[in-house]
Amino acid sequence: MSGPILCLERVKVTYDGILVLNAPSFEIQEGQILAVIGPNxxxxxxxxxxxxxxxxxxEGRVLFRGQAxxxxxxxxxxxxxxxSVFQExxxxxxxVEANVALGLRLRRIDSAEVNRRVQEGMTTLGIGHLATRRTRTLSGGEAQRVSLARALVLDPEVFLLDEPFAAMDPPTREGLLVDLKAILDKRRITTIFVTHDRNEALALGNQVAVMIGGRVLQVDAPERVFAEPINEEVARFVGIETILRGHVQSVSHGLATVEVAGWALEVAVPLTPGECVLVCLRPEEITLFPRGAILTTSSARNQLCGRVIRHLPAGSTYRVTIDCGVLIVATVTRQSWEQLGLHDGAEVVAAFKATAPHIIHCA
Structure with a gap:
């Protein structure tokens, strides 16, 4: 098995004496599409x-193909x-054609080869019809496609993207993400993609690295990072809003009972009695019922009574916060909200299955 194409060893970066990056060890494997996410x-x-x-x-050193x-x-x-492609x-x-050809001409590539690569690159990025347009007349999305084509015609061994979609409207961004994903998958270009948008990371990356406070806290497959964050910092960044501190009371038949603010929660995770844990619940894992409803159709082992304290619109859903002695955040469709007759102040039952929580062991 070949080694990593890029590697950081004992790297630190300081600006004016302030540590902004601390990477004792960090590797990029050949063919990997790594999405680096984190707050500003x-x-x-x-x-x-x-x-x-x-x-x-x-401090430290950068290695390319095993050599400093x-x-x-x-x-x-x-x-x-x-x-590299940047936000601007x-x-x-x-x-457009001259811009796509720029890097190739600077490298003194044969004219026939330049023309072949440029035509292919413009076709691949869907900008062939813009070849003779002046760049100052382009929309933001068109201009970024030109920038991507200019980089990709160079056949890079490593492709670096720094928030390339940040200034785009949602439809333009989604269309370009789909096209770029197809290109990268087909050509297997090693790619490092920086974004603060979790959805972009899920759409493009086959690995995700979470950075917070100058440190890379977790690197894993996207589904594992978002479903099984390694600590509370990562959990909050990837969208887990309900994080409850509790103590394991007992374990029986594969179910652990965790005491959280007077509630006895059942979780289907191997745990040890007496340990401290964080019970993490994604909003979509929680179902709401009106207080007093007979939950005969629900298989949820955990049912917490509480009161809706606020709801916020989020597209076709509401983000609902419930006070159950601890705050729980659930996602409810607008249709369900209306059918159940929910409102701020309504008494409800927040229910979730024993398999729903992700458990983080407290330090």
Whole structure:
């Protein structure tokens, strides 16, 4: 098995004495599409600049294909094996075709080969019909497609994307995400993609790295990162709003009883009596019923009584907060909200299955 294409070893980056990135060990495997997510100021763009050799570490070293970058002697030679696309397209004031060809011409590629790659790249990104258009007349989405085509025609070994969809409207962003995902899957280009948008990470990445406070806290398959966060910081960032601290009271027949604020919750997770845990519940795992309803059709072992304290619209759903002695957040469709006659102040039962919670062991 080949080693990683990029690796950080004992890397730290400080600005004016302030530590902004701490990466003792970080690897990118060949062919991987890694989505790096985290809040603003987490260090995502700094990490990307290091991996793209646009910035050097304060401490530690960057390895490309197993060799420390400094040993190459010429950073430009290594950078030429990479391509980057940023939030702003950074196009020259010329035609679309000339912009797509720019990097190839700077590398003195044969004219016939330049023309072949440019035509293929424009077709792949759906901008062939814009070839003679001046870049200043393009929409934001069109301009970013030109920027992507300009990078991809270089056949990079490593492709770096820094929030490339941040300034786009949702329909434009979704269309470009679908097209880019198909291109990357087909060509198997090693890609590092920085975003603060969880949905973009799920759509594009086959691995997700979560960065918070200058540290990479978890790297895993997207479904595992979002369903099984490693700690409370990651859990909150990936959208788990209900995090309840409790103590394991007993374990019997594969079910653990966890005491949380006077409630005895049953969870289908191997636990040890006496330990402290965090019970994590995603909003979509919780079902609401009017107080007093007979829950004969529900298989949920956990049923907590409470009162709706607020609801906020979120597209076709409501994000509902219930006070059960602890705060629980559930997602309810607008149709269900109306059919159940729910309202702020309504007494409800918040129900969830024993298999629903993700458990984090307290330090």
């Amino acid at each position: 100021g987490a260090g995502k763009s700094t990490l990307l600049r290091l991996l793209g050799l646009l910035e050097g570490p304060t 970058v400094q040993s190459y002697g010429n950073l430009l030679a290594v950078r030429r094996r990479m391509a 397209p950074l196009l020259t004031d010329g035609t």
